[in-house]
Amino acid sequence: MDVLTVDHPLAKARLTVMRDARTDNAVFRAALHELTVMLIYEAMREAPVRTERIHTPVARTEGYWLAKPPLLVPVLRAGLGMADQAHKLIPEAQMGFVGLARNEETLEPTPYMESLPADLAGRPVFVLDPMLATGGSMEYTIRLLTGRGATDVTAVCALAAPEGIKHLSEAKLPVRLVTASIDERLNDSGYIVPGLGDAGDRQYGAV
Numbered sequence: 001m002d003v004l005t006v007d008h009p010l011a012k013a014r015l016t017v018m019r020d021a022r023t024d025n026a027v028f029r030a031a032l033h034e035l036t037v038m039l040i041y042e043a044m045r046e047a048p049v050r051t052e053r054i055h056t057p058v059a060r061t062e063g064y065w066l067a068k069p070p071l072l073v074p075v076l077r078a079g080l081g082m083a084d085q086a087h088k089l090i091p092e093a094q095m096g097f098v099g100l101a102r103n104e105e106t107l108e109p110t111p112y113m114e115s116l117p118a119d120l121a122g123r124p125v126f127v128l129d130p131m132l133a134t135g136g137s138m139e140y141t142i143r144l145l146t147g148r149g150a151t152d153v154t155a156v157c158a159l160a161a162p163e164g165i166k167h168l169s170e171a172k173l174p175v176r177l178v179t180a181s182i183d184e185r186l187n188d189s190g191y192i193v194p195g196l197g198d199a200g201d202r203q204y205g206a207v
């Protein structure tokens with residue numbers, strides 16, 4: 001699996017705010033928004049464009065448009081905090097939604113919502129989830145997408161664990177990863193170490 005680690009001082013600084021246990025929900029959400037902009041910007045670096053001659057007020061020149069805006073798929077709940085910022089950067093994009101809860105005993109993903117176009121053949125898809133931990137939720141989501149014909153999936157994650165990367169690589173799915181950090185490991189509760197805690201709770205409070 002191709003992995004792009006966005007190794008930039010601004011990304012590191014936002015991630016540090018998110019990691020810091022003293023950061024409150026509002027500041028955490030703001031930092032995740034800003035980090036999402038950086039991750040999406042890098043994820044779109046090789047996106048195909050179509051050209052068209054346009055008129056500026058002064059002269060004719062070449063104009064550029066996104067040839068294939070991706071479908072954005074936040075994985076609820078935690079991915080919701082990345083959706084608006086990704087959409088601001090790619091206003092042409094459509095958005096689907098996948099809702100997954102984690103069974104805290106088995107760590108298996110339990111689906112409660114799937115709202116996706118029926119046919120994804122030829123469409124790039126960006127899955128938005130702040131945490132790639134075991135890789136179980138990401139694999140589940142990607143299989144929903146490939147089942148609809150997707151062959152070009154990008155997982156956009158603030159943080160990734162080596163175990164999750166290994167899991168996705170071994171699953172041989174058509175996915176690449178864009179992340180701000182590959183952390184050390186998972187702990188026995190399935191949390192990324194050093195990580196940032198529960199990305200849903202850190203954004204919205206523990207409910």
Ligand code: URA
Pocket residue numbers: 078131133190191192193195196197198199200
């Ligand atoms: N999900 C989270 O929100 N945090 C982790 O550390 C792992 C999975």
